[in-house]
Amino acid sequence: MSSPASIPDKPALEGLEAKWGETWESAGVYRFDRTGRTRGDIYSIDTPPPTASGSLHIGHVFSYTHTDVIARFQRMLGKTVFYPMGWDDNGLPTERRVQNYYGVRCDPTLPYEPGFVPPFEGGDNKSSKAADQQPISRRNFIELCERLTVEDEKQFEAVWRILGLSVDWTQTYRTIGDDARAASQKAFLRNLARGEAYQADAPTLWDVTFRTAVAQAELEDRVQPGFYHRIAFTRPDGGQIEIETSRPELLPSCVALVAHPDDERYKPLFGTTVTSPVFGVEVPVLAHHLAQADKGTGIAMICTFGDVTDVVWWRELDLPNRAVIGFDGRFSGEAPAAITSDFGRDAYAQLAGKTVFSAKQTVVELLRSTGELLEDPKPVQHPVKFFEKGDRPLEIVSTRQWYITNGGRDPQLRERLIELGTEIDFLPDFMRVRYENWVRGLAGDWLVSRQRFFGVPLPVWYRVDADGNPLFEEFIVPDESTLPIDPSSDVPPGYTEDQRGAAGGFIGELDVMDTWATSSLTPQLAGGWDRDDELWNLVFPYDLRPQGQDIIRTWLFSTALRSLLEEGVKPWSHASISGFIVDPDRKKMSKSKGNVVTPAAMLEQHGSDAVRYWAASSRLGTDAAFDPQNPTQIRIGRRLAIKILNAAKFILGFDAETAAAIPAGRAAVTHPLDWSMLTTLDAVVATATTALTEYDHARALETTEQFFWNFCDDYLELVKERAYGTAGGEDGGQASAIAALRDALSTLLRLFAPFVPFATEEAWSWFADGSVHTVPWPVPGDVPESADAQLLTLASEALITIRRAKTDAKASQKTRVAQATIVGPLAQVELLQLAEADLRAVGRIEELGFGPGDALAVTHIELIPNEEL
């Protein structure tokens, strides 16, 4: 970046990443300098913070390259680009990684152990058994989380730097960092103050492995094998009602039977009662429209709680709660009070303490013994709800949890969110539908409390009454100025530590927030919300939110929600959605399928420019197939990057002395063919600029690339003799060619710069000062009236015809031609004659004639045999 460097004899891509990465960093090329800027000067990006505990895969490279191309384009347009990087390090994935990496697990009841050394380091990140993990205190556990994420983040940053992301590395944040915790807690407290956050004791989807509540956005259905059990309930008159259930173990928690209100078979029974088998509990028969007449026997039992429909029925039909499953996924020791018969209580005693699995077997045996299992269980495949990161079916337990309103129970808020979506330019546009579908399908408010450890603590305490019982409705909040806080170690205002847990004192909330509750605030975290007002006003609302399509329901939605609640406006004007990478069998790459490709080796093997080319060739929203064994697009990208270096070297090598005397730009251009090329290039500039402005990076790249290959294959060949100065004749012909070539080179390097930043920077350094990445994006230049793009096209066609004649004769392209005639429509031939000398030179034609004809063609070509050379 100092004075122009000498051009290597043999340009190569190897080493460019390290060379330019260091130069860019030390020169601060991508630094966000807000001095004197106004909002209109800024282009701000709400970068996705990768999960620090995960591993980067080729899909990350794909989508982050899309963003970087836009960032570089906007920077060259003259915008000051706010392009920060965050690390999403809080949350369950980190906890799991720490457990496996260090062989530990968190037990909050244990005391802190200073100077703790974990059993080992560098576990293989495969799941290890809990029994093999050493229990440690929460504080020790969090220290290990902190230690490992810092290490992981260094490795991530190294990959991003090699890839050439034009991030300002002084603008980084961590979702577990002090500022992030403070902002997350502050936003929650403001939700609370405005009535948007609340706590409720309610049936909650619960993962028994991780022992935490989970939210709707974290659910997934998995088809599981199961059995339908046909069971008999008894009517007061002794008659039977048959139901089918996949969860007979929940029979002791049965609170009603339910059928569809229009179901003629059961209409007479509505309002009557029946008695449950084995446990002998009398329950009502009720009507509800969610009961499916065509499923099983058409009548179902309602238990507390087998699935989310049970919860709806329980709530809407105002039924009692007879929950039997505890937080550990086992049956509680005490039978529901409704079971009063000795037989029923004995039966329940056999279930107490059992897992769902073994309780099911026990209940089935009991039903067989009483003859109330009417037939052998029928195997079925049915969808079961799982926590997306879990591997045991979710249970539903009643617990006190914190919620944030999200429109799931508020039609007005829901409509505002949908309206907000219409104000955002989704790229591609159809992705908005996924957002709208999600908003419309919300079944309840957002459950944000998690019974985990490595997260942002919910910033509340609870008063304890005179008898030592916590008063959850009488919560205490900290002053904003004290954030971030940890209520399990910090003391609420007006209390002292010795009052913790004491009668008349307080207790701290132990739960942490859903990781999305923090990452939904990435615009705030990165943009200095309520911490750096000047920055915030410069970047918010952001220009761009790039992300993957798989997290529209989580990250995109929750960010839009928090922005609406906190600021009342959309968080960004554009949301660009990248597709994902599929393997050659069109299967999505994922860790569980074992088809993940890690980027570091790819970048090392092929070079960053090559990998970026591959990524940038795909449009937003489309999935890209990738075969690591045969990375065709990457090879093409590598070829392009090398070609850029070679072409630049070639162009800069033409008579350097003459070139030095030629003014930069187009002042010395006189030849019609040169003008033809430049006006064609101007059209490419216009197309590429429009495409990038519309976030169609693939089109910009394709257009530029196509021009570039034609430029090299035809124009460069046509003018090289003239540029060498060996063609002779025309006045200023050499200067014109050299000036046009240099002007085109400058333009092409800038057009390619967002896509292949390393090769373009290298070539730029051979003749110009400063970085190509901070020079102005090209604009179409001045051309004379007479400039005609058609001329270059015709000359290329003529050249191809001449080449074909030589190829057909199995002759070398440098074979001389004694005589040739080009025929074609008069206007074309007249135009083409303007390039006669260049055509003769490239074709080594001694005598070139022109004549009339229907279409452009070469006739009467007369090769001079080899031996006469």
Next chain:
RNA sequence: GGGCUCUUAGCUCAGUUGGUUAGAGCGCCACGUUUACACCGUGGAUGUCGGGGGUUCGAAUCCCUCAGGGCCCA
């Protein structure tokens, strides 16, 4: 079951508001070592635009329908 999306050359993909004979790259075949490039150059062959129906002077493009792939939601 619902929503979205895709199906174009052997492969990966372009194809704009409907408009001549549907394109590119890779791969393949032939030729060529031309003073930037063998990580190269030149040229060539390659299609029932998933199937069917409709609208139109004209359909890869618009509409209907069917089939298949993918993602998300139930």
